[in-house]
Amino acid sequence: MPRYALQVEYDGTPFAGWQWQEDQPSVQGAIEAALARLEPEVPRIAAAGRTDAGVHATGQVCHCDMARDWDPFRLSEALNYHLKPAPVAIRACARVDADWHARFSALERRYLFRILCRRAPATFAARQFWQVKHPLDVAAMRAGAAHLLGRHDFTTFRSVICQAKSPVKTMDAIEITQVQGLSGPEVEFRLRARSFLHNQVRSIVGTLERVGSGGWPPDRVKTALEARDRAACGPVSPPGGLYLTGVGYPVDPFAG
Structure with a gap:
């Protein structure tokens, strides 16, 4: 499965934090919902860090694994379309190696x-x-x-x-x-x-x-x-x- 790195910006005010939660809005949940509009079986995404409720980001990084071979620009544009109206934006998208990890590869x-x-x-x-x-x-x-x-x-x-x-x-x-x-x-x-x-x-x-x-x-x-x-x-x-x-x-x- 092709792996993509996403650079993410968000206003953390309406979210209970980055991490997915079953009964509360999260940044991870918003991105995964947008990904599901593109491919129904996208695995969980992983982030460089789990920000708390109310914390913002201009340069969070996460990665996702896709079934299709997406052009990175097209993938970011599609995600930004489906993320509306949540205050979350994909600022950049890049294809990365299969063993690259948003958290564990970070220095x-x-x-x-x-x-x-x-x-x-x-x-x-x-x-x-x-x-x-x-x-x-x-x-x-x-x-x-x-x-x-x-x-x-x-x-x-x-x-x-x-x-x-x-x-x-x-x-x-x-x-x-x-x-x-x-x-x-x-x-x-x-x-x-x-x-x-x-x-x-x-x-x-x-x-x-x-x-x-x-x-x-x-x-x-x-x-x-x-x-x-x-x-x-x-x-x-x-x-x-x-x-x-x-x-x-x-x-x-x-x-x-």
């Missing part, structure tokens, strides 16, 4: 988290970021984030329901910048690692927000990390500000 995942800093309620895209009513000290947050770079036991920043076999992960990058967004000043967090624990990004951002607001000194992030205790973590940030922006592979299947 890294990249996430973006957006915080809007303003007192007035947001009227546009309110579920596309986390809104706080105070400015944030970017330099202090960078100092706190520096303690998280490298290989660590991230038990403190791991959900109690996380199913990963080990809490040890390597954080390759945490970049924090202030930008002027359409609705006002935003702080963007860009995190990169081979893989992440459940709720790890949201736990890290919620903790760094405490640093940026002056509630925590930067060194307390190091203390929390070394505690290896979920109770030492700061608050978990809401899902609406989180985006899976890209997945890295030895060879980019969508290049060219």
Whole structure:
């Protein structure tokens, strides 16, 4: 069966997450329903990462196995037609080898988290970021984030329901910048690692927000990390500000 890689963008607001669920809407379910309009016996699709309810993506990657030998462009066009009106789009499609896997072939995942800093309620895209009513000290947050770079036991920043076999992960990058967004000043967090624990990004951002607001000194992030205790973590940030922006592979299947 020909295998295809799909680059997927979605607004996670109306979904209970990526993963298929029998009684709730999911991104996986929306894509599989569209695939079933093209071929009735398409097997389950697999994704690079399972985003939670309310989490968005601009660069999620999944793969599907088809019975027909589809032209990748025609397949993406057909899927986008049948995905309407769900807020899901296939941005790119590529033929890949039969042993290529969206999850297991991946070398890294990249996430973006957006915080809007303003007192007035947001009227546009309110579920596309986390809104706080105070400015944030970017330099202090960078100092706190520096303690998280490298290989660590991230038990403190791991959900109690996380199913990963080990809490040890390597954080390759945490970049924090202030930008002027359409609705006002935003702080963007860009995190990169081979893989992440459940709720790890949201736990890290919620903790760094405490640093940026002056509630925590930067060194307390190091203390929390070394505690290896979920109770030492700061608050978990809401899902609406989180985006899976890209997945890295030895060879980019969508290049060219």
